[in-house]
Amino acid sequence: MENSFLDTIRSNDADLLIFLNNLGNEKWDSFWLTITNQFNWIPLFVIILILIYLRFGLKKTLFSLFFIAVMVAFSDQFTNLIKNTTERIRPCNTAYLQEYLRQFSYKPRGYSFWSGHASLSTTFSVFIILLLRSKFKFIYSLLLFPMVFGYSRVYLGVHYPGDISVGYLSGMLFGFLFYKLYSFLYQRVFKESLV
Numbered sequence: 001m002e003n004s005f006l007d008t009i010r011s012n013d014a015d016l017l018i019f020l021n022n023l024g025n026e027k028w029d030s031f032w033l034t035i036t037n038q039f040n041w042i043p044l045f046v047i048i049l050i051l052i053y054l055r056f057g058l059k060k061t062l063f064s065l066f067f068i069a070v071m072v073a074f075s076d077q078f079t080n081l082i083k084n085t086t087e088r089i090r091p092c093n094t095a096y097l098q099e100y101l102r103q104f105s106y107k108p109r110g111y112s113f114w115s116g117h118a119s120l121s122t123t124f125s126v127f128i129i130l131l132l133r134s135k136f137k138f139i140y141s142l143l144l145f146p147m148v149f150g151y152s153r154v155y156l157g158v159h160y161p162g163d164i165s166v167g168y169l170s171g172m173l174f175g176f177l178f179y180k181l182y183s184f185l186y187q188r189v190f191k192e193s194l195v
Contacts, residue, residue: 122171
């Protein structure tokens with residue numbers, strides 16, 4: 001019974017991937033290949049760094065950057081642990097899906113579940129939104145980052161929609177928990193409330 005339920009979920013996940021992946025066309029391929037490359041988001045990260053500096057000043061910005069680096073490392077390694085435990089093959093590397101998916105030269109190795117792009121970008125975005133929301137109301141627009149970033153993975157056929165969805169959920173949880181930890185440490189280090 002349990003296997004049948006999981007098989008149904010996997011089958012529906014693959015069907016949804018095929019549908020979404022085939023909505024793409026060659027005119028948009030280079031755009032989504034650009035979007036999926038994390039290094040192309042560096043200008044966004046620079047803007048966020050500036051906002052953190054404007055909110056906190058130099059000393060607290062350095063503290064924040066160190067904390068964010070730890071958060072990113074944890075999120076990345078935890079995602080790798082999950083991937084290596086579940087060992088779900090990426091759809092772009094799954095033989096029976098090849099005839100149904102649009103083909104790209106971009107075919108990352110490693111496992112599929114859950115999406116590191118979706119999880120890490122959501123962890124980062126939720127944390128930054130909670131950190132800066134009292135000063136910059138427009139920071140909520142940062143939610144577009146994981147949404148677009150995650151969709152690029154489906155567009156390119158390197159993740160199933162389920163990988164992205166669970167990555168988003170894990171990212172929301174991690175972003176919230178890391179913000180709570182940051183708030184606790186911030187009060188201990190700087191002897192003041194974060195708000």
